Amino acid sequence: MADIRDAKVPDLGGSSEVPVIELLVAVGDRVRKDQGLVTLESDKATMEVPAPFAGIVREITVKLGDVLSEGHIVARIEVEDAAASQAVAVAASVPVVAPAALAVPPAIAMPASVTESSADVDPEALPPRAPPIVFSAESLLPEKLPYASPAVRVFARELGVDLLKVAGSGRGGRIAKEDVQAFVKTAMVEGLPMVASASAGDGLSLIPWPKVDFAKFGPVETQPLSRIQKLSGQNLARNWAMIPHVTQFDEADITEMEAFRKQLGEESPDTKLTPLVFLLKAAVAALRAFPKFNASLDGDQLVLKRYFHIGIAVDTPDGLVVPVIRDCDQKGLLDLARELGVISKKAREKKLGPADMQGGCFSISSLGGIGGTAFTPIINAPEVAILGVSRSSTKPVWNGHDFAARLLLPLSLSYDHRVIDGADAARFVRYLSTMLGDLRRLLL
Ligand code: CAO
Numbered sequence: 168m169a170d171i172r173d174a175k176v177p178d179l180g181g182s183s184e185v186p187v188i189e190l191l192v193a194v195g196d197r198v199r200k201d202q203g204l205v206t207l208e209s210d211k212a213t214m215e216v217p218a219p220f221a222g223i224v225r226e227i228t229v230k231l232g233d234v235l236s237e238g239h240i241v242a243r244i245e246v247e248d249a250a251a252s253q254a255v256a257v258a259a260s261v262p263v264v265a266p267a268a269l270a271v272p273p274a275i276a277m278p279a280s281v282t283e284s285s286a287d288v289d290p291e292a293l294p295p296r297a298p299p300i301v302f303s304a305e306s307l308l309p310e311k312l313p314y315a316s317p318a319v320r321v322f323a324r325e326l327g328v329d330l331l332k333v334a335g336s337g338r339g340g341r342i343a344k345e346d347v348q349a350f351v352k353t354a355m356v357e358g359l360p361m362v363a364s365a366s367a368g369d370g371l372s373l374i375p376w377p378k379v380d381f382a383k384f385g386p387v388e389t390q391p392l393s394r395i396q397k398l399s400g401q402n403l404a405r406n407w408a409m410i411p412h413v414t415q416f417d418e419a420d421i422t423e424m425e426a427f428r429k430q431l432g433e434e435s436p437d438t439k440l441t442p443l444v445f446l447l448k449a450a451v452a453a454l455r456a457f458p459k460f461n462a463s464l465d466g467d468q469l470v471l472k473r474y475f476h477i478g479i480a481v482d483t484p485d486g487l488v489v490p491v492i493r494d495c496d497q498k499g500l501l502d503l504a505r506e507l508g509v510i511s512k513k514a515r516e517k518k519l520g521p522a523d524m525q526g527g528c529f530s531i532s533s534l535g536g537i538g539g540t541a542f543t544p545i546i547n548a549p550e551v552a553i554l555g556v557s558r559s560s561t562k563p564v565w566n567g568h569d570f571a572a573r574l575l576l577p578l579s580l581s582y583d584h585r586v587i588d589g590a591d592a593a594r595f596v597r598y599l600s601t602m603l604g605d606l607r608r609l610l611l
Contacts, residue, residue, distance in 0.1 A: 170246040171225055174204055176216050176239045183236040185209045187229050189341070196224045198244065203316055205229060205241050206341070215316060222247040315342035323347050326466070327409065355463070355549045356525055395486035406548045411584040414543040414555075415592040418575040419600035421445075421559060425574050427606060435501055442576065443479070443533045444504045446556060449602040451475045451496045452609050454529055457595045459587055461528045463549040469586060478527035478547055479507065481514040488514050489547055491527040531556065535576070544581050551586045554599070555579035576603065 179185060189206035192198055203215030204224075216235075222244040229241050313330040315323070322344055323330050333350045335342035381387045392400070424445055432440045454461040454475060462471045475496040478489040490510040495503060513519050530547045533556040544555040557577040563570035580596045587595075602608050 169225075171243050172220070172222075172246055173240045174216065174218055174242040174244055176207070176235045176237055176241060178237055179207075179209075179214070182209045184234040185214075185236070187231055187233045187235060187241075190227060190229075190231065191215065192224050192227070192242070194224055194227060197247075198222060198224060206314075207235060216241050218242075218244060220244065220246055313342055314340055319344050319347060326351055357521065393485040395483070395488060399487050402548070403545050406545050410546050410548060412543070412546060412581050413584050413589060413592065414579050414581045415589070415596050416541050417578045417580075417593075417596040417600050419578060419603040420564070420573050421576045421603050422574045424603055424606055425559070431500070438501055438504045439508055440500065440504045441507075441533075442535060442559065443531065443556070444500050444507060445603060445606070446531055446533070446554070446599075447477055447492065447495050447503050447507075448500060448606075448609055449599050450477060450529060450531060450554060452602050453595055453599045455496075456598055457591060459591065460552045460582070460595055462551055462586060464551070464583070464586060465549075472528050474526075474528065476526045476528050478524070478530035478550070479510065480530060480532035480544075481511050483515045483517070485517065488519060488524065489527065489530055490514055490519050490523045491525065493526065529553070535559065539577075541577050541579050543579060546581055546583055551583040552592075552595075553581050554596075555581065 185207040187205050188208040191203045191205055198204065198218040198221065200219070200221045201217045204218055205216050205227075207214050207216065224242055225245050226243040227241070228243065229235065229239070235241070313333065314335055315330055315333075319342055320330065323333070323342075326347065328347055328351060330342060330347070333342050333346050334340070336346050337343050421442065424442070428440055428442065428445065432438075458471050459469070461475070462469050464470075474494065476491045476493045477495050478491045480487055480489050490513070492498075492503065492506050492510065498506070510519070510523065513523065527547065527550060529550055530544075530553040532544045532553060534542065535556050535558045537558070539557045540560075541557055542555050544553045546553050555578070557579065559574050559576040561572050562575050564573040564575070565571075578596055578599065580592055580599075582592045582595075
């Protein structure tokens with residue numbers, strides 16, 4: 168005979184008479200244990216009443232707008248397996264409790280391991296439980312809980328997404344998995360932060376930023392950060408924290424390249440032809456030869472790009488911006504030189520639009536005009552590598568017979584170690600150096 172049991176509203180953490188705003192299942196639906204049956208919404212939070220066991224919904228005993236309290240029957244479910252049937256009496260009567268200090272309806276957000284409390288239950292009667300998951304008090308406050316199913320919460324947590332930043336497209340603003348995916352895509356394209364600030368307790372668990380009254384130690388002046396500094400700072404901090412960076416260093420012999428550059432410069436005096444333009448061409452060749460560097464991570468997938476848009480870090484009085492030169496593979500040196508001139512000017516005059524900074528595959532940050540021997544650039548996510556360029560200098564290089572004076576260009580390639588191995592990085596930057604060392608190879 169069919170074993171039909173009641174699914175009841177669990178302990179609501181102090182709330183009562185909470186209206187039903189959504190029916191999540193229909194009669195005949197097969198439900199998993201802990202799957203949401205109906206959604207309740209109090210003035211403080213939304214919460215799902217979970218199925219206490221797996222089975223088939225035989226009756227829904229509430230309708231939209233009904234007000235429910237603890238113990239109210241929301242559905243009758245035909246129990247599917249014997250084990251669940253045994254646990255039913257326990258599960259249906261056990262209050263679902265949050266960690267003691269928090270008066271939070273925990274059915275809202277917590278995975279099964281947390282919602283299976285054993286307050287009044289013989290521990291022997293329950294299956295072994297997973298270790299408890301520790302949440303920060305801050306992130307569990309009812310008003311901080313966004314409206315999403317536990318599965319969507321787990322999905323968001325895996326992607327490092329703060330659900331409070333995601334707009335739900337479902338009824339009553341309910342956040343679906345697709346909303347999280349769309350949010351991640353937009354955040355990637357627009358370079359927006361996906362996680363709450365560290366102080367909110369999500370993501371990295373860091374100690375608070377030190378608060379120091381510097382004026383106690385001497386005279387100070389306070390200046391607000393520019394909008395660009397604030398935006399790029401957020402992106403840099405996220406990329407630095409989330410991407411396992413490694414930097415590979417090398418030197419390219421650009422003695423012949425420089426002679427050619429000077430010659431071209433004399434022939435085209437109106438076009439500023441810096442080493443960076445040659446680097447753009449050599450980078451395209453290296454990206455072609457090593458497609459993993461022209462890629463982005465999308466969950467478990469690597470998206471390999473068949474276009475060659477390269478971002479150039481430009482230093483402006485208001486901070487760092489990275490405009491993108493599109494289709495570098497289809498442009499000649501002089502065209503690239505002119506375009507570089509145009510975008511750097513646009514950047515310094517604050518005339519870049521969002522479209523000018525989107526779609527990059529790989530970035531180059533050149534400090535060669537200023538100086539230095541090496542640095543470790545931060546990857547411009549969702550790209551997986553960035554090339555840092557320092558100032559070339561003449562050095563004695565052993566050619567097998569004697570030391571020859573050669574012009575060497577220091578290169579620093581930072582790469583995402585989740586995607587790129589050290590050996591590939593060494594090969595990539597060697598390849599790049601070979602191209603710069605003998606530009607004829609770019610024609611091959
Ligand atoms: N070695 C030696 N000389 C170099 C060189 C190098 N690697 N790179 C450039 N130079 C020379 C140029 O040939 C030019 O010489 P002339 O004045 O004789 O023509 C001079 O240095 C100045 O070059 P530039 O910096 O104006 O031009 P560029 O094409 O090299 O760079 C741009 C353009 C926009 C990238 C650069 O101006 C810039 O903003 N760089 C800073 C990027 C940055 O801040 N990166 C850090 C990011 S991490 O915080």
